[in-house]
Structure formats: C-alpha cells, structure tokens
Amino acid sequence: MTSPLDRMMDFDLTEEQRLVRRSVREFAEKEILPHVEEHERASRYPTELIRKLVPLGYFAPMVPEEYGGSFVDVMTYGLICEEIARVDWVVASVISVTNSLVVGSILKYGTPAQKDRWLRAIARGELITSACLTEPGGGTDLGNMATVARRADGGWRLTGSKVFISHAAHAGLFFVVASIDREQKHKGVTAFLVDPKATEGITIGEFPMRTLQRDNLAEVHFQDAFVPDDALLGAPGQGFPVLGSALDMGRFSVAARQIGQAQRCVDLAIPYALEREAFGQRIGEFQLIQQKITDMICRLQQARHVVYQLGRMKDAGTPRCSMEASMAKLLASQAAVANALDGIQIFGGYGLSAEYEIGRILLEAKAMEFGEGTSELHTKLIAEYALGARKQ
Ligand SMILES: Cc1cc2nc3c(=O)[nH]c(=O)nc-3n(C[C@H](O)[C@H](O)[C@H](O)COP(=O)(O)OP(=O)(O)OC[C@H]3O[C@@H](n4cnc5c(N)ncnc54)[C@H](O)[C@@H]3O)c2cc1C
Structure with missing residues (x-):
C-alpha cells in the first residue's frame, strides 16, 4: 500500500514518469549519495559520477534523439533534476545548466552546424x-x-x-x-x-x-x-531574448532541484524524530516537533504543485511561462531553505555536526536561492507580470 508521503510525490504522474523517478532515485542513492560528503571534504569534483549519468540517459534528457540524446518530456526532465538534487547539488547542477541553459538555447537559437557540433557532443557525454x-x-x-x-x-x-x-x-x-x-x-x-x-x-x-x-x-x-x-x-x-528563454527553463529545473532538497529534509527529519528520545519519549511525540514536520510537508507540497504545473504547461506547449517560472523558483527556494532550517532544529545540535547531512543542505539550499534569479528578483517579476508592467 502506498504511504501518504509517497502519494504526495507521485499521485498525478504517468506510470512511465513514476518509473523514471524510481529508477533515478535508486541510482542516486546507490551511486551518488555515498560519495557526496567525501567529495565535499576533499574538495573533489564528481567527474566519475557525472560519467555514470550518460548511458542511463540522465545526462542529456533535453537533447532530441536526432542528435543522440535521450529526449523526454519536460515533466520527466524535472523529475530527474529533483531526484538527483535530493542527494547532490553538484551533479544535479551539471544536468540543469547543460540541459536548460545551454541545450535549450542551442535548440532554439543555434545554427544547424552549432546543433550538430555541440548537441551531439553533449549527448555523447563528451563535455559538460x-x-x-x-x-x-x-x-x-x-x-x-x-x-x-x-x-x-x-x-x-x-x-x-x-x-x-x-x-x-x-x-x-x-x-x-x-x-x-x-x-x-x-x-x-x-x-x-x-x-x-x-x-x-x-x-x-x-x-x-x-x-x-x-x-x-x-x-x-x-x-x-x-x-x-x-x-x-x-x-x-539579441542575447537578451536568448537569455530570457534559457532562464525560463533554467528556473524550472532549479525549482525542481529545490523540491528535491526540501524533500530530502523531510526524508531525514522524520526517521530522526521517530528515533531520538527526550524526557522518556520520542521527540516526534512533542507537538512543537510535529508542527515543524507538518510545516515542512505542507510547504514542500505547495511548492511541488506549482513546479509540476509549470512542467506540464511547458509540455502542453505554452511558449513562455515566465510568471509561473518565477513563482515556482520563489516558492521552491523558500521551501528548501525553510525545510533545511526546520530539519536542523529537529536534529538539535547534531543538525550542525559533520556526521549528519542536514547541516550541509542548509547552505546548499541557500546557494540555490541566488542562481537563476534571487527571491527578490522573482518577487518583483511576479508583481510586474500581474500588474501588466512586464510582458511574458
Ligand atoms: C552556488 C552558486 C552557483 C552559481 N552559479 C552560477 C553560474 O553557473 N553562472 C552564473 O552566471 N552565475 C552563477 N551564480 C551567480 C548567481 O546567479 C548570482 O549570485 C545572482 O544572480 C545574484 O547576483 P549577485 O550575487 O551579484 O547579487 P546582486 O545582483 O548584487 O544582488 C544583491 C542583492 O540585491 C538584491 N537586488 C538586486 N536587484 C534588486 C531589485 N531590482 N530589487 C530588489 N532587490 C534587488 C538581490 O536580490 C540580492 O539580495 C551562482 C551563485 C551561487 C551562489
């Protein structure tokens, strides 16, 4: 039987999309997660982990098949970003920079020769x-x-x-x-x-x-x-229209990555709240801890709906969804940072110990609040679109 927490992630995805999510998650937990802390301590770039994405089709999901890519729908691309970011910022960033900013721009504005040269090389995993x-x-x-x-x-x-x-x-x-x-x-x-x-x-x-x-x-x-x-x-x-279209897709994939981070905080906090004891009971029985868990789940799910809706709009062919992209990025940023803060609080002092992942997630969630537009910029853009001061 599906738990309500599993249902939250998958309830309106197609069977194929669920399958992709499951496969990416299994891969990320088995192949990437065990190395992240070690790479962080050793200041080591995860080249060998990035290589593993290529044969699975996770490296170039937005490169069309005619150029050798594993082209999938936008929603599935978002799920790949979400699940990889749930365990590692850097590997997820490679996918999202390459596919949203670079591949997207070449597909839309590139010459046939540029497409042939760069998209094929990306699809083969020859370059990031x-x-x-x-x-x-x-x-x-x-x-x-x-x-x-x-x-x-x-x-x-x-x-x-x-x-x-x-x-x-x-x-x-x-x-x-x-x-x-x-x-x-x-x-x-x-x-x-x-x-x-x-x-x-x-x-x-x-x-x-x-x-x-x-x-x-x-x-x-x-x-x-x-x-x-x-x-x-x-x-x-004409670089501004190129940038505008690149950032529109970039904001979707960054927001999907932030959903992954917010989800990871929930995934880490719940077992800890069920295990850790204080005053002779599990801390998850204290109402103040329950409040945090409820807040974490609700803000995650609220942001996820906006991000997934954006993915579906893109799949439906809506040419530009700039206001929705700003909403997705803003809400997902807020959810990731707030979930990391609440998660750390649930862990108590151990939240900041090097032994636990949750403390690392906080600064990485905060870092993503800047990429592809800060929260202040998106707040301003949403209001300007709504007030008609800015065109889509
Ligand atoms: C981990 C990480 C990875 C990154 N990767 C890349 C990358 O690969 N490529 C790349 O090009 N950049 C990258 N960036 C940079 C990122 O895009 C910028 O940090 C971001 O665009 C903000 O620019 P800034 O830091 O210069 O802040 P500034 O633009 O100087 O802004 C400073 C503050 O003022 C606020 N502000 C600015 N204008 C307004 C306004 N009109 N109204 C209200 N508030 C405003 C901002 O929101 C912010 O709070 C990365 C950043 C980080 C942290």
Whole structure:
C-alpha cells in the first residue's frame, strides 16, 4: 500500500514518469549519495559520477534523439533534476545548466552546424557546460553587463570577468553573454558559444565559497579572447531574448532541484524524530516537533504543485511561462531553505555536526536561492507580470 508521503510525490504522474523517478532515485542513492560528503571534504569534483549519468540517459534528457540524446518530456526532465538534487547539488547542477541553459538555447537559437557540433557532443557525454552570466559588479542586473565583445576580423574579441561560474574548471563549452554596446544596455547583450579549451585569452581562477567545496565554482576571465563568427548564438544584440528563454527553463529545473532538497529534509527529519528520545519519549511525540514536520510537508507540497504545473504547461506547449517560472523558483527556494532550517532544529545540535547531512543542505539550499534569479528578483517579476508592467 502506498504511504501518504509517497502519494504526495507521485499521485498525478504517468506510470512511465513514476518509473523514471524510481529508477533515478535508486541510482542516486546507490551511486551518488555515498560519495557526496567525501567529495565535499576533499574538495573533489564528481567527474566519475557525472560519467555514470550518460548511458542511463540522465545526462542529456533535453537533447532530441536526432542528435543522440535521450529526449523526454519536460515533466520527466524535472523529475530527474529533483531526484538527483535530493542527494547532490553538484551533479544535479551539471544536468540543469547543460540541459536548460545551454541545450535549450542551442535548440532554439543555434545554427544547424552549432546543433550538430555541440548537441551531439553533449549527448555523447563528451563535455559538460557552464553558463557565464554573473559578473563581479552584479548578477541580477544583467542588462548592465561589463564584459564586452568587440568586432574583429572573422569574429569577436571578448574582454571581462565572470564570477560564481558553476563547473567552469571542468567544462568543454561556455555559454557566454557579453555586450557589443554597453550604452544600449540589454539591447547590446549578445550570446556566444565558446570552446574554452581552444580559445586563447581565457583564464579560470578559484572562487572560494563557504559551501559547495566540491570544486564547483570558478571565476572566468576573458582577456581579448578571440571567438570566431560561428560562436555567435543568435544575432548580435539579441542575447537578451536568448537569455530570457534559457532562464525560463533554467528556473524550472532549479525549482525542481529545490523540491528535491526540501524533500530530502523531510526524508531525514522524520526517521530522526521517530528515533531520538527526550524526557522518556520520542521527540516526534512533542507537538512543537510535529508542527515543524507538518510545516515542512505542507510547504514542500505547495511548492511541488506549482513546479509540476509549470512542467506540464511547458509540455502542453505554452511558449513562455515566465510568471509561473518565477513563482515556482520563489516558492521552491523558500521551501528548501525553510525545510533545511526546520530539519536542523529537529536534529538539535547534531543538525550542525559533520556526521549528519542536514547541516550541509542548509547552505546548499541557500546557494540555490541566488542562481537563476534571487527571491527578490522573482518577487518583483511576479508583481510586474500581474500588474501588466512586464510582458511574458
Ligand atoms: C552556488 C552558486 C552557483 C552559481 N552559479 C552560477 C553560474 O553557473 N553562472 C552564473 O552566471 N552565475 C552563477 N551564480 C551567480 C548567481 O546567479 C548570482 O549570485 C545572482 O544572480 C545574484 O547576483 P549577485 O550575487 O551579484 O547579487 P546582486 O545582483 O548584487 O544582488 C544583491 C542583492 O540585491 C538584491 N537586488 C538586486 N536587484 C534588486 C531589485 N531590482 N530589487 C530588489 N532587490 C534587488 C538581490 O536580490 C540580492 O539580495 C551562482 C551563485 C551561487 C551562489
């Protein structure tokens, strides 16, 4: 018989989607989870775990079959992100950056040659990708970008710095945005597909963090780096629509990952509340602990509904669902961070002991509140869409 907690995750999924969820979860718990803490302590990037995704079709679920990918519906893609993120931020981030930001942009704006070159390589698992958007001067105000692209014979020269770039030290393809005319603000923003290994003038530096020590983040400096004309993704000055569409899907997959984190907090807190005793009884019998468990389940499920609805809208072919994407990202961020905080409280002091996973999840949940738009940005966007001040 299905428990109410299992039903919460699966009740309106198709049989095939349930099967995918079960398979991804089994894989993630068996192959990834046992290594995460060790990788974090050793500052080690999980290259070998990422490789394991490829034959299972979890690495390139949004690459169409004609390019060798394992193309699935958007909802199933979200389930893959959710289940992998339930155990590991970094491996899930590889899937979501690559499929939402990079594959999505190439599919929509790439030339046939770009599709042929990059999508096939991604589908074969030959490279992972990074999205180079955020700059030292700010990540929210992307129209004010300081990295510039200057016309050169046969291509463009990029100069500027990007920070917080996930996977940059390991990536074989950078999705880069730069301005061809800073005075034009967002109308000058232009997107490029850059091969970092074949481009002179790119240096990748360490970007130390208090969390995600798994060699995940880097800063990337472009110093007059020459990229050929065929690196241009979309037309010059048309980078903002490319970004808009990439972030729309990116927000879905990040929100799905946050659902995974919020779920993991529930999964860890319940057995602990049933086991740990104080004053001669299990702590799960105290009403104040029960309140936290109820809050955790309710906020998880509330956010999950909005995220899944977004996935279904995308599967139904709704061209842009930007307000819903902001709602999903905002609610899922709130659920993941609040569930991690409540989870730690249920664990008492052990919540912050290195022995337990829940303390690590808090900073990793908080980290995801910034990627693909902060909570403040999404709060503002939702109101602007609702008030008609911003078009979808
Ligand atoms: C773990 C991690 C991984 C990341 N990975 C990547 C990556 O792979 N690629 C990449 O390009 N970036 C990445 N980022 C960067 C992330 O996208 C930025 O941190 C984010 O966009 C915010 O930019 P910022 O940190 O410069 O904050 P700022 O833009 O400086 O904002 C500072 C504060 O001001 C608020 N604020 C800004 N504008 C407004 C406004 N109009 N109204 C109200 N409040 C506002 C923000 O919400 C925030 O609270 C990552 C970040 C983290 C933490």
